[in-house]
Amino acid sequence: MARLILLIWTLCASQAQSLEMSAGQTKTMVFSGGGLLKVSRKGVIEIEPLKNNVYRIYALKKGIVTISHTIHDELQSKTLIMVQSRAASKPQVFQSPWDHFLCEHPGIQCDKKRQIIAGETSSWSWFEQARERCRKKMPCLFNVRLNSKGKENLIQAVGVTSHAGLEASSDGYLTATQGCDELKKLLGAQKTVRFRCLESTENLMIRSYIYWLKRDDVDQLGFDPWGVMGQNLLKTNHHRLQAYIESQKRSLSGEPEIRVTLGSVASARHGFDVVIPGKEVETKVLKGGVEVIVQPIRAKEGRVLLDIESVLRLPSGSDSRFEASRMQTKVWATFGQRLRVGTLTIDNDHWMQGRNSLFDGVPILSPLFRDTSSGQGQATLFMELQVERSGSLGRG
Numbered sequence: 001m002a003r004l005i006l007l008i009w010t011l012c013a014s015q016a017q018s019l020e021m022s023a024g025q026t027k028t029m030v031f032s033g034g035g036l037l038k039v040s041r042k043g044v045i046e047i048e049p050l051k052n053n054v055y056r057i058y059a060l061k062k063g064i065v066t067i068s069h070t071i072h073d074e075l076q077s078k079t080l081i082m083v084q085s086r087a088a089s090k091p092q093v094f095q096s097p098w099d100h101f102l103c104e105h106p107g108i109q110c111d112k113k114r115q116i117i118a119g120e121t122s123s124w125s126w127f128e129q130a131r132e133r134c135r136k137k138m139p140c141l142f143n144v145r146l147n148s149k150g151k152e153n154l155i156q157a158v159g160v161t162s163h164a165g166l167e168a169s170s171d172g173y174l175t176a177t178q179g180c181d182e183l184k185k186l187l188g189a190q191k192t193v194r195f196r197c198l199e200s201t202e203n204l205m206i207r208s209y210i211y212w213l214k215r216d217d218v219d220q221l222g223f224d225p226w227g228v229m230g231q232n233l234l235k236t237n238h239h240r241l242q243a244y245i246e247s248q249k250r251s252l253s254g255e256p257e258i259r260v261t262l263g264s265v266a267s268a269r270h271g272f273d274v275v276i277p278g279k280e281v282e283t284k285v286l287k288g289g290v291e292v293i294v295q296p297i298r299a300k301e302g303r304v305l306l307d308i309e310s311v312l313r314l315p316s317g318s319d320s321r322f323e324a325s326r327m328q329t330k331v332w333a334t335f336g337q338r339l340r341v342g343t344l345t346i347d348n349d350h351w352m353q354g355r356n357s358l359f360d361g362v363p364i365l366s367p368l369f370r371d372t373s374s375g376q377g378q379a380t381l382f383m384e385l386q387v388e389r390s391g392s393l394g395r396g
Helices: 001-010 098-103 125-135 148-159 178-185 215-221 231-247 348-352 359-363
Strands: 016-022 024-029 036-039 045-049 054-059 063-071 074-086 108-111 118-120 143-148 166-168 173-178 196-198 204-215 258-263 266-277 281-302 303-316 316-334 339-345 379-391
Touching: 016 024, 016 054, 036 045, 036 143, 054 118, 074 148, 098 108, 098 125, 125 143, 125 148, 143 148, 148 166, 173 178, 204 281, 258 281, 281 379, 303 379, 316 339, 348 379
Parallel strands: 016 074, 118 143, 173 196
Antiparallel strands: 024 054, 036 063, 045 054, 063 074, 108 118, 166 173, 204 258, 204 379, 266 281, 281 303, 303 316, 339 379
16 A cells, blocks of 8 residues: 555645655755755655755654745656555565574574564674664664673774774774874774764763653643654744643653763663562662763764653552553764654553552652543553753753
8 A cells, every 4th residue: 555655646736756664764854956845744854964965764653745946936746755654564574584593693592573673692793794684674673781791792802902092882983082193093994883982071061851641631632642852843832832831730750860971871760669568578679760871972063863652650550569551762862952852652551550559659650640530541651852961951
């Protein structure tokens, strides 16, 4: 059906072209002559300008959109983009003989249904081949890390063991804190080696803003509960949200702050600890709430590319067991501008049964306990981020 729609579009529309993608995939396109690009629907794709009229297209979720390219209000071209879900795409990455190569490697687990490869390895050569396979044969979420031996093998493989201030990271990057120019020359022929220079890296401050809204609240405010939302649209939404919070006497659930340098990983948790007494002397501490894990990958022209993972841990049925929900995404954030990076939706009925009154006073959870109706249906956690150079972020 998807291919039929693309064919009909190409045949019937003048100045038309078509493109088929899968969620999570990126492609580059050229729109000559400058001008403006207009997307027919928000939230399905994201467009990032590169240079020389080249743009990168990010497929965010399943849907059909058109990109209209105009110069001085005159239409130059129309492009139909059909984004399929990961499940609808062919699992090329796991086809033989790659199935054996990827999934039977020591320390590696494959979730073929969700197209995820995860685990740890000490083999740099396997790591690089597997990562390239995932990158070129989407859909595939590559969540493999190099262990300590693997990081040593990476440095030995590229022949820079004597270089001072050099470390290998678990995500397969070489990170240098000094002598970057010299190292770049040494690595010039190593096309597969990823390299970060932290010689002049500045510190960043990332503040996250967390809101809980019931499903009825989301509908009433007209929020799209999915996808990334940029500054312009977020301003309108934010004014509505602030007015609603004041009228309902609600408040921001949390503002965990993270200080991090480019290329490194840092996290902050906004939540609570629950101590579960053991049968004898052993006790167990459960860490609940929201944990935000951020890695700034690279910065350019006043923006920074962030790899963000949010983990929400809530009690399930009893105080002695928590369940976790996760959201992971990559977004370009402009310094000083707030950006909505994602949402997590939970079924209140599922985890509020048998809840303890202990959780009523926990800031991250209390919005869900304010009235009896809040325990019905779904609740959505909205998270927004604002990135600043460390030391320049004001309150409010």
